[in-house]
Amino acid sequence: MSGHPEADIYHRQGIGQRAGLGTRPALVIVDFQAGFADPEHFGGGNIAPAIAETVHLLAFARARHWPVAHTRVVYADDGADAGVFTRKAPTLLKLTEHSPLSQIVPELTPVKGEYVVRKQGASGFFGTALASWLTQRRADTVIVAGCTTSGCVRATVVDSMQHNFRTAVATDCVGDRALAPHAANLFDMGQKYADLMTRAEIEAAYRNG
Amino acid sequence: MSGHPEADIYHRQGIGQRAGLGTRPALVIVDFQAGFADPEHFGGGNIAPAIAETVHLLAFARARHWPVAHTRVVYADDGADAGVFTRKAPTLLKLTEHSPLSQIVPELTPVKGEYVVRKQGASGFFGTALASWLTQRRADTVIVAGCTTSGCVRATVVDSMQHNFRTAVATDCVGDRALAPHAANLFDMGQKYADLMTRAEIEAAYRNG
Amino acid sequence: MSGHPEADIYHRQGIGQRAGLGTRPALVIVDFQAGFADPEHFGGGNIAPAIAETVHLLAFARARHWPVAHTRVVYADDGADAGVFTRKAPTLLKLTEHSPLSQIVPELTPVKGEYVVRKQGASGFFGTALASWLTQRRADTVIVAGCTTSGCVRATVVDSMQHNFRTAVATDCVGDRALAPHAANLFDMGQKYADLMTRAEIEAAYRNG
Amino acid sequence: MSGHPEADIYHRQGIGQRAGLGTRPALVIVDFQAGFADPEHFGGGNIAPAIAETVHLLAFARARHWPVAHTRVVYADDGADAGVFTRKAPTLLKLTEHSPLSQIVPELTPVKGEYVVRKQGASGFFGTALASWLTQRRADTVIVAGCTTSGCVRATVVDSMQHNFRTAVATDCVGDRALAPHAANLFDMGQKYADLMTRAEIEAAYRNG
Numbered sequence: 001m002s003g004h005p006e007a008d009i010y011h012r013q014g015i016g017q018r019a020g021l022g023t024r025p026a027l028v029i030v031d032f033q034a035g036f037a038d039p040e041h042f043g044g045g046n047i048a049p050a051i052a053e054t055v056h057l058l059a060f061a062r063a064r065h066w067p068v069a070h071t072r073v074v075y076a077d078d079g080a081d082a083g084v085f086t087r088k089a090p091t092l093l094k095l096t097e098h099s100p101l102s103q104i105v106p107e108l109t110p111v112k113g114e115y116v117v118r119k120q121g122a123s124g125f126f127g128t129a130l131a132s133w134l135t136q137r138r139a140d141t142v143i144v145a146g147c148t149t150s151g152c153v154r155a156t157v158v159d160s161m162q163h164n165f166r167t168a169v170a171t172d173c174v175g176d177r178a179l180a181p182h183a184a185n186l187f188d189m190g191q192k193y194a195d196l197m198t199r200a201e202i203e204a205a206y207r208n209g
Numbered sequence: 210m211s212g213h214p215e216a217d218i219y220h221r222q223g224i225g226q227r228a229g230l231g232t233r234p235a236l237v238i239v240d241f242q243a244g245f246a247d248p249e250h251f252g253g254g255n256i257a258p259a260i261a262e263t264v265h266l267l268a269f270a271r272a273r274h275w276p277v278a279h280t281r282v283v284y285a286d287d288g289a290d291a292g293v294f295t296r297k298a299p300t301l302l303k304l305t306e307h308s309p310l311s312q313i314v315p316e317l318t319p320v321k322g323e324y325v326v327r328k329q330g331a332s333g334f335f336g337t338a339l340a341s342w343l344t345q346r347r348a349d350t351v352i353v354a355g356c357t358t359s360g361c362v363r364a365t366v367v368d369s370m371q372h373n374f375r376t377a378v379a380t381d382c383v384g385d386r387a388l389a390p391h392a393a394n395l396f397d398m399g400q401k402y403a404d405l406m407t408r409a410e411i412e413a414a415y416r417n418g
Numbered sequence: 419m420s421g422h423p424e425a426d427i428y429h430r431q432g433i434g435q436r437a438g439l440g441t442r443p444a445l446v447i448v449d450f451q452a453g454f455a456d457p458e459h460f461g462g463g464n465i466a467p468a469i470a471e472t473v474h475l476l477a478f479a480r481a482r483h484w485p486v487a488h489t490r491v492v493y494a495d496d497g498a499d500a501g502v503f504t505r506k507a508p509t510l511l512k513l514t515e516h517s518p519l520s521q522i523v524p525e526l527t528p529v530k531g532e533y534v535v536r537k538q539g540a541s542g543f544f545g546t547a548l549a550s551w552l553t554q555r556r557a558d559t560v561i562v563a564g565c566t567t568s569g570c571v572r573a574t575v576v577d578s579m580q581h582n583f584r585t586a587v588a589t590d591c592v593g594d595r596a597l598a599p600h601a602a603n604l605f606d607m608g609q610k611y612a613d614l615m616t617r618a619e620i621e622a623a624y625r626n627g
Numbered sequence: 628m629s630g631h632p633e634a635d636i637y638h639r640q641g642i643g644q645r646a647g648l649g650t651r652p653a654l655v656i657v658d659f660q661a662g663f664a665d666p667e668h669f670g671g672g673n674i675a676p677a678i679a680e681t682v683h684l685l686a687f688a689r690a691r692h693w694p695v696a697h698t699r700v701v702y703a704d705d706g707a708d709a710g711v712f713t714r715k716a717p718t719l720l721k722l723t724e725h726s727p728l729s730q731i732v733p734e735l736t737p738v739k740g741e742y743v744v745r746k747q748g749a750s751g752f753f754g755t756a757l758a759s760w761l762t763q764r765r766a767d768t769v770i771v772a773g774c775t776t777s778g779c780v781r782a783t784v785v786d787s788m789q790h791n792f793r794t795a796v797a798t799d800c801v802g803d804r805a806l807a808p809h810a811a812n813l814f815d816m817g818q819k820y821a822d823l824m825t826r827a828e829i830e831a832a833y834r835n836g
Contacts, residue, residue: 006387009253013386014300019293044218078530081547083373083554084228088401091223112496120547121371122401129499129538129545131758136501136791138767150397158364162330164292164763177222178215184393188359192297192331287739290756292763321705327745329756338708338747338754340549345582345710349556373554424805427671431804432718437711462636501791502646506819509641539789540819568815576782580748582710595640596633602811606777610715610749 007187016191021205022140022166026067029054030124030146030153030174032108033072035094035101042091043177047147050175054145055107057173057199062111064206067137069115071124071152074102081120122155131163141166143202144194145173150181157194167194170202216396225400230414231349231375235276238263239333239355239362239383241317242281244303244310251300252386256356259384263354264316266382266408271320273415276346278324280333280361283311290329331364340372350375352411353403354382359390366403376403379411425605434609439623440558440584444485447472448542448564448571448592450526451490453512453519460509461595465565468593472563473525475591475617480529482624485555487533489542489570492520499538540573549581559584561620562612563591568599575612585612588620634814643818648832649767649793653694656681657751657773657780657801659735660699662721662728669718670804674774677802681772682734684800684826689738691833694764696742698751698779701729708747749782758790768793770829771821772800777808784821794821797829 010016032051035041061068073095075081086092095102097118110116117128124130134142142165146153153174160167169189176182190196197205219225241260244250270277282304284290295301304311306327319325326337333339343351351374355362362383369376378398385391399405406414428434450469453459479486491513493499504510513520515536528534535546542548552560560583564571571592578585587607594600608614615623637643659678662668688695700722702708713719722729724745737743744755751757761769769792773780780801787794796816803809817823824832 006389009248009386013251013298015298017297017299019296039218042222076534080531080533081551083550084370084375085401087228087375088226088370088403089222089224090226113498115498116494121550122367123371126368126371127545127547127550131762132501132539132545132789132791133499135758135762135767138765140762140765151401154397155367158331158367159335161293161297162332162335162759164759166293166296177218180215181393181397184390185397188363188390188394192360193294194297285743289740289742290760292759322707324707325703330759336754336756336759340553341580341582341710341748341754342708344549344553344558347556347558349553371550373550424807427666427804431669431716433716435715435717437714457636460640502788502793503820505646505793506644506788506821507640507642508644540785541789544786544789569819572815573785576749576785577753579711579715580750580753584711595636598633599811599815602808603815606781606808606812610712610778612715 010191018195019166021168024139025141025143025206026069026134026137026139027058027061027143027145028124028156029058029070029108030144030156031071031073032105032146033095033101034103034105036147037105041101045175045177045179046182047175047177050147050173051105051107053199054173057145057170058108060203067134067139069117069130069133070104070110071117071119072102072104073120074118075120083120085121122152123159124152124156125159125163134165139165143168143170145170147175149174149176150185154185154189157189161193168197168202169194170199171196172198219400227404228375230377233348234350234352234415235278235343235346235348236267236270236352236354237333237365238267238279238317239353239365240280240282241314241355242304242310243312243314245356246314250310254384254386254388255391256384256386259356259382260314260316262408263382266354266379267317269412276343276348278326278339278342279313279319280326280328281311281313282329283327284329292329294330331361332368333361333365334368334372343374348374352377352379354379356384358383358385359394363394363398366398370402377406377411378403379408380405381407428609436613437584439586442557443559443561443624444487444552444555444557445476445479445561445563446487446542446574447476447526448489448562448574449491450523450564451513451519452521452523454565455523459519463593463595463597464600465593465595468565468591469523469525471617472591475563475588476526478621485552485557487535487548487551488522488528489535489537490520490522491538492536493538501538503539540570541577542570542574543577543581552583557583561586561588563588565593567592567594568603572603572607575607579611586615586620587612588617589614590616637818645822646793648795651766652768652770652833653696653761653764653766654685654688654770654772655751655783656685656697656735657771657783658698658700659732659773660722660728661730661732663774664732668728672802672804672806673809674802674804677774677800678732678734680826681800684772684797685735687830694761694766696744696757696760697731697737698744698746699729699731700747701745702747710747712748749779750786751779751783752786752790761792766792770795770797772797774802776801776803777812781812781816784816788820795824795829796821797826798823799825
């Protein structure tokens with residue numbers, strides 16, 4: 001992101017420092033559901049390679065017994081929980097509990113003890129017990145993978161920061177249906193909310209942890 | 210935003226509908242504080258003209274007795290409430306209660322009955338009673354002005370939508386220190402969270418209301 | 419409650435006023451699940467008659483097309499969302515999604531369009547999207563039935579008030595496994611958080627509404 | 628509380644276990660403001676001795692560098708943030724920022740680095756950044772003192788539990804204007820939300836910590 005033509009003003013104003021990682025990481029995987037892996041529904045762009053990278057990050061997290069949470073967008077079968085978000089994107093209402101589109105992609109299927117967060121908003125924290133769950137596990141750091149970078153990942157990252165979890169975006173484990181918003185949102189997050197790190201950098205930071 | 214090269218995929222996936230406005234609007238003005246009006250601190254870009262437009266929008270809202278809330282970023286004098294956000298942007302800690310930098314700009318000074326929200330995060334809703342205050346006033350719609358488009362405006366808009374307030378961004382009443390993030394975030398918000406309307410369009414919608 | 423020996427001090431301090439009802443009520447039924455109807459599990463006391471009264475209140479609400487929400491305590495099959503609450507009351511972990519104990523009692527089975535809130539805490543609002551759902555339906559008032567008066571009803575009522583919904587406890591539609599806590603919590607709620615009204619009083623207030 | 632005539636049913640149903648304390652405690656002192664120390668305003672009952680005991684608990688916490696937060700009920704000078712709570716108890720509106728009644732009692736005056744939470748609701752967590760602040764300090768346990776036991780202490784304790792902080796009520800450091808609600812709420816909290824411990828027991832648990 002260092003090449004951003006307007007990045008200078010952030011630097012001059014003291015914005016864009018590294019927050020650093022804590023000692024008790026958790027992995028939060030946002031909305032890697034079948035419907036978001038499929039360009040015919042909500043997918044496209046660089047979401048597929050992000051899923052492929054996340055398979056490795058998830059294996060790393062499991063090997064170290066990190067708390068792992070998966071978010072899913074799920075609406076009631078009768079649409080009783082529709083709201084403003086589904087007015088902007090009515091197709092989201094297809095993501096009912098048992099719809100194939102709402103299932104987490106097979107290669108990231110949650111295992112026993114992992115937390116599955118159903119949500120109707122953008123952020124994995126909004127209207128859910130995710131923050132409480134992280135507190136129960138004494139996490140101090142949230143590593144974020146998932147999609148879309150410009151949507152639910154961004155919203156989840158902003159909330160993670162606001163809850164005062166140190167937050168890192170795994171830059172090659174997040175994806176979006178469109179690449180310009182992907183890049184623009186990585187820039188915003190890196191300047192203000194989270195540290196941007198590749199999967200390899202995150203793994204290196206915690207390899208001996 | 211219609212010229213965005215990747216906008217087609219949103220359209221094909223059913224995203225980017227208009228949510229529409231409700232009948233009980235409130236105006237939320239985000240962080241138009243002296244420090245954000247000053248390019249030496251957190252300002253720059255198109256923030257100054259956004260403040261100038263907001264003067265008119267505020268007059269319109271006051272004439273119709275809309276609920277009006279102003280957010281301010283304010284940290285404790287001793288920094289006791291510093292967190293991850295101030296690790297990313299340590300200069301924010303200058304915004305103490307009585308610092309000239311933290312005061313709302315003179316042309317938008319709150320009047321009796323308007324709600325001043327002190328916050329330490331990005332969203333005007335996070336860790337504040339803003340949602341409760343809007344409920345008390347029976348608002349169903351939130352009109353958002355303020356800065357920065359790519360920061361606290363975006364975070365406030367996402368939360369407003371998640372709380373299920375119909376949300377409109379007054380596109381000429383929001384500003385940012387950098388124009389590319391301003392445009393990118395308007396695009397994201399218009400696709401997923403809020404209706405994008407100029408001040409003139411908002412006023413026209415409510416003129417006879 | 420007027421007979422409470424210490425009620426005088428509340429009166430002298432100006433506490434215990436009526437808040438009054440608004441014009442857009444919603445009904446929230448707290449945890450009337452099979453396990454709470456059964457004295458062998460979490461039931462007892464006056465819960466059974468409270469359910470019987472709530473059948474009538476629910477019919478009244480449905481006839482007037484009020485928004486209706488039902489809360490359920492539900493924990494993950496693998497206990498992944500256990501927390502401090504289940505350390506205090508480990509038997510709650512029996513309330514898994516498909517356990518007969520966690521189902522809403524048959525006489526109050528939700529119908530299409532009613533909102534079913536799964537929760538792991540005490541309050542129906544905590545870690546859930548209930549407040550957003552009420553906002554979407556433009557409710558300004560919450561009528562509360564359910565159990566237990568001294569537990570999840572009380573917690574839900576406090577949050578409803580804090581969200582600035584006018585709140586009324588349907589005194590004969592709430593029940594508890596033990597009668598002294600039931601009475602003590604009605605007293606607290608009536609003094610500070612909600613108006614105490616019988617089902618008949620609530621229905622009379624809205625009969626022509 | 629063991630003498631409560633209906634305590635048996637809690638025991639039979641598996642409720643009322645000890646949750647235990649964690650290793651990183653924080654002290655949260657609720658609403659020990661001048662107005663709550665004065666029986667002419669919101670005080671009375673056993674609030675004065677609870678303040679006297681809390682002086683010692685605060686000294687203990689400070690000596691061990693625990694995070695310490697103090698909550699204050701504070702309303703805007705113009706009442707712009709009044710809500711349902713102040714409809715139930717309108718006299719609360721006297722607690723403006725600079726009113727002598729809203730100041731923390733002199734013997735518990737916050738020192739540098741302690742967090743002062745302004746709130747308009749009952750719970751110290753509702754509409755505030757208290758949970759985020761505790762997360763920033765990596766607290767896993769909340770020790771609660773303050774007043775009133777049946778009001779803002781109870782609401783704060785329920786939320787602390789819901790956020791999954793291990794929670795202990797310092798039984799001799801909480802007080803209420805009326806003794807029956809004090810006792811009833813200690814019973815409820817001990818059964819469902821928190822461990823009840825005297826100041827001496829809390830200090831013993833952490834003396835070598």
